């Protein structure tokens with residue numbers, strides 16, 4: 001089986017991916033979009049992408065592509081602790097620019113503001129891609145924010161450790177594929193959930209209330225609801241909803257039917273387990 005992940009090697013996504021799929025062929029991609037495309041085009045069987053961080057919130061690109069790509073399902077979700085370090089090329093200790101993935105830069109904002117306020121920052125495709133870039137360009141005055149495995153793999157020197165702004169820093173990653181398949185890992189699950197993407201019926205007072213009541217009176221427990229712009233004009237949104245109950249086929253089928261009958265559109269992303277991984 002071939003598994004795509006947001007690479008290159010030593011990205012956080014790879015650390016999660018290699019714990020989920022220790023025996024499979026892991027194929028690095030340079031963006032989250034490439035991970036989705038690799039699944040849709042059949043180049044790989046599944047892909048692992050980040051979905052949400054406990055400090056910075058949702059990875060918007062992943063949410064957008066879950067909506068945009070027809071036929072994508074979530075097979076499982078894993079949560080992994082995230083520790084960021086500031087690293088430089090050992091032969092060039094001066095740095096003017098800090099490079100990393102936007103999520104990592106955001107998760108370390110207060111650290112950077114306190115210690116390196118005047119250094120400019122540059123967004124890059126992943127933390128590991130930033131570390132690789134610094135390692136390949138010793139002549140540049142660059143530092144990267146990435147994990148300790150990236151520092152080791154790309155020969156960089158860590159100058160500040162554990163620079164995330166909050167001690168508790170976790171990122172959720174999902175396994176996506178074209179199959180509505182439940183992927184079970186060999187460790188105890190932490191929870192079970194169902195994910196849906198919903199657009200409301202035509203704009204009218206109480207539209208969202210009507211949709212939420214479909215779940216409320218069936219005692220389906222919503223653990224997350226997030227709105228995201230549809231990009232068709234200001235004020236137009238889709239909703240990402242997680243239901244935390246166990247899966248009751250009849251109750252759930254009825255709920256989906258009722259949502260359709262009130263004019264909502266519903267995309268079922270999957271019913272799956274959540275697991276906690278090591279860092």
Ligand SMILES: O=C(O)C(=O)C[C@]1(C(=O)O)C=C[C@@H](O)C=C1
Pocket residue numbers: 006010011012013014050053059082101103104125126127128171
């Ligand atoms: O840049 C990486 O190493 C990634 O795997 C991406 C990513 C993310 O998009 O959230 C994953 C975990 C951390 O939250 C920071 C960056």
